[in-house]
Structures are given as structure tokens and as C-alpha cells.
Amino acid sequence: MRATLYGGPGDITVGERPDPRLENPTDAIVRVTLGCVCGSDLWYYRGVNPHALGPIGHEFIGVVEQVGADVTTLRPGDLVVAPFTFCDGTCANCAAGWTGNCLNGGSFGNHGIDGGQGEYVRAPYADATLVKVPAGSYSDTTLKSLLALSDVMCTGHHAAASAGVKARDTVAVVGDGAVGLCAVIAARRLGAERIIALSRNPVRQALARAFGATDIIAERGDDATKLIMDMTGGIGVDAALECVGTGQSMATAFGIARVGAIVGAVGVPHDAVVPIQTVIFRNVGLRGGVAPARRYIPELLDDVLTGRINPGLVFDYETELDSINDAYNAMLERRATKSLVRIGA
Template identity: 50%
Template sequence: MKSAIFEKVGDIQIEDIDMPKIQAPDDVIIRVVRTCVCGSDLWAYRGLTEKPEHSENGGHEAIGVIEEVGSDISTFIPGDFIIAPFTHGCGHCAACLAGFEGDCQNHTDNFSSGIQSEYIRYQHANWSLIKIPGKPEDYSDDMIKSLLALSDVMPTGYHAARVANVSAGDTAVVVGDGAVGLCGVIAAKMRGAKRIIAMSRHEDRQKLALEFGATDIIAERGDEAIAKIMELTDGAGADAVLECVGTELSTETALKAARPGATIGRVGLPQNPNMDMTSTFYNNNIIGGGPASVTTYVKGGLLDAVLSGEINPGKVFTKSFSLDEIEDAYEAMDKREAIKSLIVM
């Protein structure tokens, strides 16, 4: 089968590799229908994080059809159309029961990788996979895109809003205009925010943020951005802040944008290991976040919201490619020619 391989910095190739096999009783084999490139995949592609040359690629988002199930699988059968969350919770440990399966306490292999492939082995599938009614051919291309968004970016944006405790009537600031940040705008609106300030310097992303529910756009960065936020909030700052990037600048912006007592939800993979927390102490700010609770949120309402047309997160996919065009898909995101690159199998 074909699979994307990380050759070296700036070079993703397609190779023929062996088909995956059932290795554990709770495994399933999935034929991938759609996958994509995540912003976090770009860290290694750009050389910002270390990754061994000629190694499994890091893609982790997919929808597909189950081909084979392990002996312990009781909730799915071959032929089921499913969302494959990038987190693999067990559903019954303390973390999963609290709705934080991104930190499942029973699985050490709790995250997907190598998903930019024709077929994948998915571990711990019994609880974590989500069944989609019907078959892929029952859905429009636009709906398929939104279903794929439920494997990561939409639940991750929702996680930022949940952890930030966005509530009815709040002013929320969303730091980051990638797919996760844009889905954070959707989530803030779903949770009742009255004012949603999206931070973006790119016209196409600004337009989508406004379509998703943003009330204000701030294109400035750094201290100029904070001054704009304070102007819009009469000097108070935001009730909730969604940090959806992970860089030092985005984290600093999120901390400064929050009013005293506000909560900051962080879902951007942190790139700054040393963070001064002094300001958060004196402002009584609450900081939380981490890997998203994909299964919890999708089963808890996001799938229904997509199927009913209430939300359309698939609009973050602005360019489509075949698996053979994987290098082009990465380049399009690296050059900001695409918000998120879709891979059609």
C-alpha cells in the first residue's frame, strides 16, 4: 500500500509499505477515505522539531471504513464508516470518565501517527472510534470534509473553548488563525460567547473567522495587538482566551489578553518549555489545556451538529490533493496557500 514517509526536512515522499495487520485484540484495520495535513505536522517538515530521516510520517487525522476487527472488538464490524480520533481513550479510566481521554491512563500508545496512508492499524478502537451513519457515498464532499474535521481540529478548537470556560455572554479572544483557531471560533460561538475577537493577519482566514462567528478581527501582533484588545474591551481584557498555536509569542499574547480571573485554554503544542508564570499569579488567571477530548466531544454533540448543518468546520479545508501529491499538500500549507490540505484517497 502507499504511505507518506518523512524523508528529511522539507521532503515528504510516498512509498510502498506492507499492509498493516491486527497486532492486538482491540485493534482494527481501517481503509482511509480522507486524511489531511495538520499544522503540527509542519513542525518537523520545517525543521523546527527533530525527527529521524526516512521515518513514519506524523499525520493523525482520518475518516474511513473498517476492514478487519480484533477479537475484543464488540462495538464495530467490517464495513462501518467511522471517524478515527487522533486520541485513543479506553473510556473507563479516571481521565476518560472525566472527559479527558487525551490523557488516558490505561494506554501508553494513546495517539495516532502514520495516518497519511491507504490503510491504517488503529489501536484501542472499542470505545474511541465513532461510527458515522451510512456509508461514505451517502454524503456530499462538503459533509465529508466536516466529518474529517471531527477527527482533530474541530474537537481541539472546542477543547480550547471548554478549558477556557467560555460561557454565555463572554468576550473571547482566539489566538491563532489556523484550522484549530478557526474551529475555536465556532466553539466559542456554540458555547454562547457574545463577542469573539479573532487574531489573524490573512484575508482568507479573516473572512472565514467572520463567517464562523467572529465579531472582531485584530491583524496586529505583540504589544499592538494587546492594545487593540484592550481598546475593544474598554481596558478590561477578555473573559476567556483560546491559545491555538503554541509559540512563545502566541502564549505571551494569550496571557496578556486575559482579564484578571480569566481562564486561558491552551491547545497549541507548546514550543516554549520555559514560561514565566508570575503574571498569571498576580492576575489570578487559570491556565489549562492539552490534547483534546475528541471522542467525548464528538459523541457528546459535535457529530450531531455537523450532520444537522449547525456547524461546517470542513470549510477549513481550502485545497485538495491526492495521496501521490502529498509533498504539494505540505508545501501549500507551509506557504499559507491553504488553510488546511485535504488528502482524497
């Protein structure tokens, strides 16, 4: 099969890998129809974070081609959403709802596991991992939103859920990438009354408003903190959603959180420091981390299928597999919020 291969920093190519086969009776083989590039893939591409050489890509939807003898909930022909991590569904962490930290799980597209930027994927623990989409004929718009459920929509939701967003809250979203934009959707979905999105990009500002942001500010750092504190009467926001992972974004999130609020942090951390003085003396909490996407997909799926949310709008650049370098570079150069890769029919 043809698949995207990571050869080291700056080295993304399309090459051949062995066709996946069933290795365990709980496996399924999925033919990938849509994949995409994640912001975290860019960290590997830049050489900032390590990634094993070989397959890459952890977000995809596709059609089941084969199932192992012990798979009971899936059949060939089923359309499925794959969370970015696979899980067994039975370990202590899965039982507690933390499927992204499965004791026997892992991430697609790393350490030799097939990636979503390729034609086929072997999905371990298929019953526990893959989410079947009800049979039907779906528009391209809906399929894109289903793809967003594999990671960014669930990760944005995790930021909002971790921060305890509730009805009538004032929420600030720090970060205007695909995850931050999905966090705007999540905050609105959970009932937030006022959503302040931090963005300097006109295209992303418009999308944030379409998703439910009531206020847009372009300031950063201390200027952003001062402005948001002024906007909230010096109190701060009820929930701060940190969707970047840098030192500045973390400082901003804690700087604008009101006393007793929680920072929901899902950005991959890079030189980020938790201000313990703020935690202790302002009673500001910190939650978040790797999203348990497999737990969230079922509750978000119905909202996608009924059109109540449309996270697929974050895909504003499209390529085919042969042009995967374009997909990476468009995001790297900030010409795209998120690149979609059409792989199969």
C-alpha cells in the first residue's frame, strides 16, 4: 500500500508499506477515505519533538475491510471514525474513562503502527477503538466533520470539559488553530454565554465567530491579559481554554482566569510553566491533557450527524496523498488552518 512516511525532520514522502493484515483476532483492517495533518505532526516535521521513522498520521475515517474472529460490533463495509489513540477498553484506565491513556494502547501512525495518512490501517482492539457511524449517505461536509471527531473536536471538547464550562459562563479560548476553534464550538455547546477568542488571523477570526465566539481580540501577552481583565470588570473568565502549549499561552490562560476557575489545557507543552503562585493564592486549577477521544466521540457524533455542530469547517486546504508535502507546508506556512488529505473513495 501507499502511505506517508516520516524520514526525519523536514522529510515527508509517500512510499510503500506492506499491506496490513490481521495479526490478532481483535483487529480490523480499515481502508482510509479521509485523513489529515495535525498540528502535532508539524512539531515532528520541524524536528522539535521526536517521532519514530516510518508511518505517520493519527486522524482518519474509513471503511472496514476485514475483521478478526473476535470482533463482534463491526462488519466489512461499516464506516468508522478512528480516535487518534487505540485502546483495549478493559484496562483500569479505560474503565475509568481515560481511553487515551490505555495501558495496552498507543497512537496510530507511530512506532510502526499504521498511520492515517496512508491507504490502509490495522486497528488493534477494533471493538473498543473504532466508532461505527450509522449506515447512510453522508455529504462531504458531514464526512469532514466526522474526520474532525478523530482528534481536534474531541481535544477542543476536552479543554472545555476539563475547565468545567457550563451555562452562562464567560470563557476565553487561547489559540486559534483547529483545536482552539473546536474549543469555541465546545464552549458554545456546553452553554457558555460569552466566548472570547484570541486570534490575529482574519480567516480564523471569522471562523471563530461562526462557531460561536462573541468577542475577538488580537492582542497577545500582557496586553491580552489586561484587555480581558478590563472586559470582565477585573474579575477574569470563568474558564480559560489553553490550546497552544507555549509559555506565553499558558501564562495568558492563568493570567485571565478568575479566582476559583480552572484552566483547561490541551496544547502540547513547549517551554510552558505552570505558575504555582497563581494556583495556590488565586485558587486557579489546571486540568486537561491527552483527550480521551474514544469516550467523547459517541456523544459528539449525533451533533455532527444532525448538523448541530460542524467542526469540519476547520479544513480549509485539501490535497491528495501524492501531494502530502503541500498539506504539511500549507499549515507550516500558516496558509491553512488544517489540511485534509483525500486518500480513498
